[in-house]
Amino acid sequence: MGRNPFTELDIIERIRSLQMITDPQVKLGIGDDCAVLRRPGGMVELLTMDTMIEGVHFNQDWHPPELLGRKAASVNVSDIAAMGGMPRQALLSLGLTNETPTQWIDAFMAGFLAVLAAHDIMLIGGDTVKNPAGVVVSVTLIGAAEEKKVLYRSGARLGDLVWISDVPGIAAAGLELCRAGLAEDEQWRRLVDAHRDPVPEVALGRLLAESGLVNAMMDTSDGIATDLAHICRASGCGADVDRDALPGSELMIAAGNLLQQDPLVWALKGGEDFLLLFTSPASARTKLTELIREKIDRKIYCIGSVTEKDRVILRQGQELKDIAFQGYDHFR
Numbered sequence: 001m002g003r004n005p006f007t008e009l010d011i012i013e014r015i016r017s018l019q020m021i022t023d024p025q026v027k028l029g030i031g032d033d034c035a036v037l038r039r040p041g042g043m044v045e046l047l048t049m050d051t052m053i054e055g056v057h058f059n060q061d062w063h064p065p066e067l068l069g070r071k072a073a074s075v076n077v078s079d080i081a082a083m084g085g086m087p088r089q090a091l092l093s094l095g096l097t098n099e100t101p102t103q104w105i106d107a108f109m110a111g112f113l114a115v116l117a118a119h120d121i122m123l124i125g126g127d128t129v130k131n132p133a134g135v136v137v138s139v140t141l142i143g144a145a146e147e148k149k150v151l152y153r154s155g156a157r158l159g160d161l162v163w164i165s166d167v168p169g170i171a172a173a174g175l176e177l178c179r180a181g182l183a184e185d186e187q188w189r190r191l192v193d194a195h196r197d198p199v200p201e202v203a204l205g206r207l208l209a210e211s212g213l214v215n216a217m218m219d220t221s222d223g224i225a226t227d228l229a230h231i232c233r234a235s236g237c238g239a240d241v242d243r244d245a246l247p248g249s250e251l252m253i254a255a256g257n258l259l260q261q262d263p264l265v266w267a268l269k270g271g272e273d274f275l276l277l278f279t280s281p282a283s284a285r286t287k288l289t290e291l292i293r294e295k296i297d298r299k300i301y302c303i304g305s306v307t308e309k310d311r312v313i314l315r316q317g318q319e320l321k322d323i324a325f326q327g328y329d330h331f332r
């Protein structure tokens with residue numbers, strides 16, 4: 001058998017095309033951060049699942065079990081936040097090797113349950129199996145939202161502004177620092193933490209959904225080149241990103257210099273930031289930034305606009321580059 005010639009997106013599209021949704025309770029199946037199920041009283045249930053595999057998503061040399069437990073919970077919470085929902089219940093599937101010590105499991109569970117407790121989420125089930133090849137963690141998370149408030153990838157409109165909730169690329173910078181043996185170096189803590197212990201944007205996601213000022217939203221997990229292309233594809237539009245409007249950080253620039261890597265590449269192609277990427281009508285610009293400053297004392301960054309063309313462009317002075325789907329892909 002040869003190597004899988006498809007991208008992650010191709011495979012998901014292939015799976016999606018195998019079935020027609022006939023259940024009226026399913027408002028949305030495959031294609032967004034969560035599936036959306038209709039529930040009584042104008043509510044919906046949100047469902048998401050994410051898997052982390054040793055050697056692919058984490059390396060035990062620099063990922064302590066407690067932080068891994070936290071991350072397994074947080075990345076799923078992020079998908080609920082990305083639709084403006086409240087996380088509620090979790091299921092946990094653990095694949096462990098014969099050599100996985102009980103102390104490892106205890107530390108992992110302490111981290112996992114701490115994030116659940118912080119968001120008032122109950123662990124209600126799961127599965128435990130042996131996997132000689134390494135540790136595999138898979139989490140299913142159930143959330144709730146008002147049907148009318150849910151934000152989808154598909155809501156972007158021509159002329160919308162594109163926003164990001166924080167500096168993209170920090171997790172990729174953190175991962176490279178870990179690979180370089182600098183995970184425990186205090187100087188890089190903020191970047192290393194972004195990779196090892198990301199913080200899901202639940203409060204911001206809820207505020208944006210409640211505000212009525214946002215048209216489309218998702219969380220970033222594959223770099224904004226790919227993540228923004230998801231919004232564009234789902235919404236039938238394009239986007240222009242202004243290179244000079246991308247927020248950066250001095251620490252990221254310093255890490256780029258040290259590692260001889262380009263922070264712009266981290267921002268565009270680096271995975272696992274778990275920030276919120278969203279669009280709003282241009283007329284909502286001031287209202288939105290003021291609301292967020294007032295209610296949660298946060299800054300958001302306008303990085304571009306939604307265009308008609310079916311493309312994602314990085315604009316740097318006169319130079320235009322098509323960056324659609326150039327981010328992280330498991331099969332490329």
Ligand code: ADP
Pocket residue numbers: 012015029030031032033034035049050079221
């Ligand atoms: P995210 O990064 O937000 O978790 P993914 O890129 O993993 O989203 O998945 C995109 C969409 O495809 C989601 O709706 C997800 O539920 C769906 N999906 C991914 N893999 C499969 C699969 N093997 N079978 C069915 N649906 C899938």
Ligand code: MG
Pocket residue numbers: 032033078079082218219220221
């Ligand atoms: Mg997501």
